[in-house]
Amino acid sequence: MKNIHVSTTINGDPTEFICNPDESLLDVLRNRLGLTGAKEGCGTGDCGACSVTVNGRLVCSCLVLGVEAEAAEVETIEGMANGEKLHPLQQHFIDGAALQCGVCTPGILVAAKALLEKNPNPTDTEVRYWLAGNLCRCTGYDKIIKAVQSAAAEMRGA
Amino acid sequence: MALDENGKRIFKVVGTRPPRPDGIDKVTGRAMYGADATAPGMLQGHILRSPHAHARIKSIDTSEAEALSGVKAVVTAKDFGLPDDESVLDVQDNCMARDKALYDGHPVAAVAASSAAIAKKALKLIKVDYEILPHVTDVDEAMKPDAPIVQTGRAMEDLPDGLSENVTYHFEFGHGDMDAGFAKADKIIERSFKTAATHQGYIEPHACLASMNSDGKGELWCCTQGQFYVRELCADIMQMDASQLRVTASEIGGGFGGKTTVFIEPVALALSRKSGRPVKIVMTRDEVFRATGPTVSSSTDVKIGMTKDGRITAAHATLRYQGGAFPCGTVQFGAQSAFAAYDLEAVQTIGWSALTNRPKEAAYRAPGAPMAIYAVESVVDELCQELNLDPLDVRLKNAAQKGTKSSYGPTFDDIGLKATLDAAKAHPHYAAPLGPNQGRGLSCGFWFNFGGNTCVSMNLNFDGTVGITEGNPDIGGSRASISQMAAEELGIPYEKVRTIVADTNSIGHNDVTDGSRVTFAVGLATIKAAREAIKEMCTRVAKIWDIDADAVYWEDGYAKPSGPNAGTFDPMSLEEIAAISAQTGGPIAGHHEVNADGAGVSFGVHLVDVEVDPETGATTVLRYTVFQDAGKAIHPDYVEGQMQGGAVQGIGWALNEEYIYGEDGLLQNPSLLDYRIPVASDLPNIDTVILEIPNPGHPYGVRGVGETPIVPPLAAISNAVSRALDLRMFELPMSPPKILKALSSKV
Ligand code: FES
Numbered sequence: 027m028k029n030i031h032v033s034t035t036i037n038g039d040p041t042e043f044i045c046n047p048d049e050s051l052l053d054v055l056r057n058r059l060g061l062t063g064a065k066e067g068c069g070t071g072d073c074g075a076c077s078v079t080v081n082g083r084l085v086c087s088c089l090v091l092g093v094e095a096e097a098a099e100v101e102t103i104e105g106m107a108n109g110e111k112l113h114p115l116q117q118h119f120i121d122g123a124a125l126q127c128g129v130c131t132p133g134i135l136v137a138a139k140a141l142l143e144k145n146p147n148p149t150d151t152e153v154r155y156w157l158a159g160n161l162c163r164c165t166g167y168d169k170i171i172k173a174v175q176s177a178a179a180e181m182r183g184a
Numbered sequence: 185m186a187l188d189e190n191g192k193r194i195f196k197v198v199g200t201r202p203p204r205p206d207g208i209d210k211v212t213g214r215a216m217y218g219a220d221a222t223a224p225g226m227l228q229g230h231i232l233r234s235p236h237a238h239a240r241i242k243s244i245d246t247s248e249a250e251a252l253s254g255v256k257a258v259v260t261a262k263d264f265g266l267p268d269d270e271s272v273l274d275v276q277d278n279c280m281a282r283d284k285a286l287y288d289g290h291p292v293a294a295v296a297a298s299s300a301a302i303a304k305k306a307l308k309l310i311k312v313d314y315e316i317l318p319h320v321t322d323v324d325e326a327m328k329p330d331a332p333i334v335q336t337g338r339a340m341e342d343l344p345d346g347l348s349e350n351v352t353y354h355f356e357f358g359h360g361d362m363d364a365g366f367a368k369a370d371k372i373i374e375r376s377f378k379t380a381a382t383h384q385g386y387i388e389p390h391a392c393l394a395s396m397n398s399d400g401k402g403e404l405w406c407c408t409q410g411q412f413y414v415r416e417l418c419a420d421i422m423q424m425d426a427s428q429l430r431v432t433a434s435e436i437g438g439g440f441g442g443k444t445t446v447f448i449e450p451v452a453l454a455l456s457r458k459s460g461r462p463v464k465i466v467m468t469r470d471e472v473f474r475a476t477g478p479t480v481s482s483s484t485d486v487k488i489g490m491t492k493d494g495r496i497t498a499a500h501a502t503l504r505y506q507g508g509a510f511p512c513g514t515v516q517f518g519a520q521s522a523f524a525a526y527d528l529e530a531v532q533t534i535g536w537s538a539l540t541n542r543p544k545e546a547a548y549r550a551p552g553a554p555m556a557i558y559a560v561e562s563v564v565d566e567l568c569q570e571l572n573l574d575p576l577d578v579r580l581k582n583a584a585q586k587g588t589k590s591s592y593g594p595t596f597d598d599i600g601l602k603a604t605l606d607a608a609k610a611h612p613h614y615a616a617p618l619g620p621n622q623g624r625g626l627s628c629g630f631w632f633n634f635g636g637n638t639c640v641s642m643n644l645n646f647d648g649t650v651g652i653t654e655g656n657p658d659i660g661g662s663r664a665s666i667s668q669m670a671a672e673e674l675g676i677p678y679e680k681v682r683t684i685v686a687d688t689n690s691i692g693h694n695d696v697t698d699g700s701r702v703t704f705a706v707g708l709a710t711i712k713a714a715r716e717a718i719k720e721m722c723t724r725v726a727k728i729w730d731i732d733a734d735a736v737y738w739e740d741g742y743a744k745p746s747g748p749n750a751g752t753f754d755p756m757s758l759e760e761i762a763a764i765s766a767q768t769g770g771p772i773a774g775h776h777e778v779n780a781d782g783a784g785v786s787f788g789v790h791l792v793d794v795e796v797d798p799e800t801g802a803t804t805v806l807r808y809t810v811f812q813d814a815g816k817a818i819h820p821d822y823v824e825g826q827m828q829g830g831a832v833q834g835i836g837w838a839l840n841e842e843y844i845y846g847e848d849g850l851l852q853n854p855s856l857l858d859y860r861i862p863v864a865s866d867l868p869n870i871d872t873v874i875l876e877i878p879n880p881g882h883p884y885g886v887r888g889v890g891e892t893p894i895v896p897p898l899a900a901i902s903n904a905v906s907r908a909l910d911l912r913m914f915e916l917p918m919s920p921p922k923i924l925k926a927l928s929s930k931v
Pocket residue numbers: 065066067068069070071072073074075076077086087088089
C-alpha cells in the first residue's frame with residue numbers, strides 16, 4: 027500500500043503528514059506527529075482514551091483514519107491549554123483530584139470540553155451519560171463528575 | 185518507627201489537599217507513559233500467541249518469518265536459558281512457552297521488525313505444530329482426580345487421595361474447638377459460593393522499550409509498579425548482572441497489582457539482544473485480557489453458627505482458588521483474611537489452590553480477600569435475616585478489636601473496625617427509607633497492609649528547596665503525600681519540595697508499589713530522612729553559634745537555641761542554613777533505608793442500596809457509602825479516591841465483570857466491549873467517611889488505604905440484591921441473566 031499525503035490543521039497549526047491508507051488517526055498522532063497525549067486503551071472504540079475532536083465533533087481517534095483528517099480541524103489534548111493558562115477543566119481536574127493514574131485524563135478532558143461547548147449547564151446525569159464512553163478504572167468517576175461541574179460553573183461565570 | 189509520642193500533634197501540611205506535582209503534565213498530555221517513549225533505530229516487537237487452551241508445541245519453524253525483509257529478530261523459548269529459581273522460571277515460561285502452550289494467549293514466539301505491519305506479517309509466517317491436549321478451566325473440575333493435568337510435577341507434597349495432581353497448595357488457619365462452638369449455636373448456616381475471575385482492567389496496556397548493547401549493558405523503560413522487581417526478574421531471565429540493567433518506570437496508567445510482574449519485558453530484551461536494536465512492545469487490549477492479570481476464580485464453602493442474640497460461636501470456611509497455569513499462593517491470603525473482622529473462639533479456614541488452563545494469576549488489589557470475605561459476609565447476612573437481627577449490631581457484637589487473637593494468628597493492636605461500624609450505624613444512609621425492589625446491604629472488609637524494603641534520599645538545594653528521590657511508581661498521587669510529609673517534618677511550605685521516582689541505578693532497592701505500602705513505608709522513610717537532615721542542620725548551626733549540637737533544636741523550619749543556657753541567637757531558617765552549607769561542610773542531605781514493619785491492618789465497612797428490575801434482571805446502585813480507617817489521611821483527596829475507585833472496581837466484580845471461557849477453553853470476551861467495567865452512567869456518587877485511628881507503627885499514624893476498599897463491595901452488593909429480591913444469591917457476577925435465572929427458580 028502506498029502512503030498518502032494529508033494536509034490538515036492540528037490544534038490550529040497547519041500540519042502535513044503521510045500515512046498508510048489503513049492507518050488510524052490515533053497512530054498518526056502518536057507515531058508520526060509525536061502527539062502522544064491521546065492514549066490507546068483498546069484500539070476498538072471502547073475506552074475513549076484516544077478522544078479528539080475532528081471539525082468540532084468528538085471522536086475516538088482509533089476509529090478514524092489518518093486520511094480522514096484531510097482539510098479538517100483536529101483538536102487534541104495538547105491544544106487545550108492556552109499557552110501557560112490551563113483550560114478551566116484542566117485546572118479543576120488538578121484542584122479536585124479528578125485523576126489518579128491520569129491515563130484516562132486526556133480523553134476525558136477532551137470529551138468534557140466537547141460536552142460543555144454543547145451544553146454549558148449539564149446535570150450530573152447528563153455528564154455521566156456523556157462520559158459513559160470514557161473509561162476510568164481508578165477514580166470511580168465521583169471526583170471527575172464533580173470537577174466537570176465545577177469547571178462548568180466557572181465557565182458560566184457562576 | 186513508632187507513632188510519635190506527641191500523638192495529638194497539630195499538622196500544618198499533612199491533612200491538606202495541595203495540587204499534585206505531576207498534575208499539569210497529566211492534564212496537558214505531556215506525561216510519558218509506557219507506550220509514549222521512542223529510541224533511535226527502534227524496532228516494533230510483536231508476539232505470537234497460542235490459539236489453543238492446552239497444546240504440546242511439537243515444533244516451531246521461524247525460517248520464513250526471518251527471511252521477510254524488515255524482520256530483524258525472531259525469538260522463541262530456545263533463546264532463553266533455564267533460571268535455577270523455580271518461580272523465576274515460571275515467570276519466564278509465562279512470557280514464552282517452552283514445550284507446552286498452557287492457555288489461550290500464551291506466547292510462543294516473537295518478532296522484531298522495522299514496522300508494526302511487517303512484524304504482524306512475520307507472525308503469520310511462523311509455523312507452529314501443535315498437538316492439542318485436553319484442557320480444564322474450572323477450579324472444582326481441575327481438582328478432580330481425572331482432570332487433565334496442566335503441568336506435571338507441580339502437585340503439593342503429600343497430595344491427599346482423591347485429588348488431582350493440579351492441586352499445588354493447601355493452607356489451614358484457625359484456633360478453638362469447632363465442634364463445641366457449633367454445639368453452642370442456635371442457628372447454623374452452611375452455603376457454597378462461586379466468584380468469577382476478573383481483570384484489574386487498568387486503562388493503559390502493558391508497554392516497554394528495551395535496549396541491549398553488545399557490551400552487556402541494558403536499558404528498559406516500562407510501565408510497572410516496581411522497577412526494582414522488574415530489574416531482578418529480567419536480570420535473572422537474561423542472565424546478566426542487575427547493575428548492568430537500568431530500569432526506568434514510566435508514568436503508570438493504572439496497575440491495581442497487575443503490573444507487579446513482567447509479561448513482555450524479557451521478550452523485548454531478548455529481541456533487542458538478538459537484533460542489536462532498541463525494541464518496543466505494546467500490548468493490545470486483547471493481549472492484556474488473554475495473557476496478563478486476572479485474579480483467581482473461587483469456589484467456597486462457609487459454615488457459621490450463631491446464638492439467638494447474634495454471637496458467632498464457630499466459623500468454618502473451605503476455599504478453592506485457581507490461579508491459572510502456574511502455582512499460585514493467593515488462597516493463603518483468602519484463608520487468612522476470611523474471618524479477620526471477627527473475634528472468634530472457634531474458627532478454621534482451609535485453602536486449596538489448583539492449576540487450570542488459564543493465564544497466570546497476577547495480584548489484584550487485596551489479592552484473595554474479596555472472594556473469601558464475600559462468602560463469609562453473605563452467610564453472616566443470611567444468619568441476621570434468619571434470626572431477625574440488625575446486621576450492623578451483629579457485626580459490632582462480634583467485631584475484632586485491640587487484643588483480639590485474629591483468625592490467622594496474630595493479636596491485633598489498635599484497629600479501627602468498631603469505630604468504622606459505629607460511624608456506619610450513625611450515618612443517615614443507614615436509616616434512609618427504601619422503596620419497592622430495593623435492598624440495602626453491608627459488609628466489612630479487611631486487608632493486612634505491608635511495609636517492606638524502602639529507600640529514600642532527601643537533598644537540600646542551596647536555595648532552600650528540597651528534592652526527594654524515592655523508588656516507588658506513583659500510582660495515585662503518592663508524590664504529593666510524600667512531599668507533604670517532608671514539608672511537615674522540615675517545617676517548610678509544600679511548594680518547596682519536589683519528589684521524583686528514580687530509576688534502579690539512582691537509588692537503592694524499593695519493593696513494588698503494592699500492599700498499600702507506599703504512603704506508609706515511603707512516608708516513614710521520608711520522615712526519618714528529614715530527621716537526619718534536621719540533625720545535620722542543627723550540627724552546622726551549632727558550629728556557627730559555637731555551642732553544643734544538642735543545644736540546638738528544630739522547630740517550624742528553624743534551628744533555635746534550646747534555652748537561655750544555650751545563649752541568645754536569632755533562629756536560622758532552612759533556607760539560610762542551606763545557602764551557606766558550602767561554607768559549613770558541604771551539601772546537606774538525609775536518607776533512610778529500612779525494611780519497614782508495623783504497617784497496621786486496615787478495616788472498612790461499605791453500605792449500599794440497590795434496586796433490581798425484576799423484568800430485566802438489571803441492578804442499579806442507588807447509593808453507596810464507604811467508611812474506612814486511614815490511620816491518618818495525609819492527602820484526604822487521594823484517600824477518598826482510593827476508597828471510591830476500589831468500591832467501583834468491586835461493584836463491577838459484583839455485577840458484571842467475568843472471564844468467560846467456552847467449551848473450547850478459549851476466552852470469549854477479551855475486549856472492553858464484552859468485558860464490561862463500570863462506566864460513569866452506571867454509578868451514583870460514592871460517598872466517603874474517613875476515620876483516623878492512628879497506626880502505632882507510623883510516626884504520623886498512617887495506614888495503607890489502597891486495597892481494603894475492593895473487599896467489601898462483593899458481599900455488600902450481594903446482600904443488598906438478595907434482600908431486594910428476597911432470594912439469596914450465591915454466585916458472582918450477578919449479571920442480569922443470572923438474576924433472571926435465579927428469579928425463575930423462585931417458588
Ligand atoms: S483507544 Fe480508542 S476508544 Fe480505546
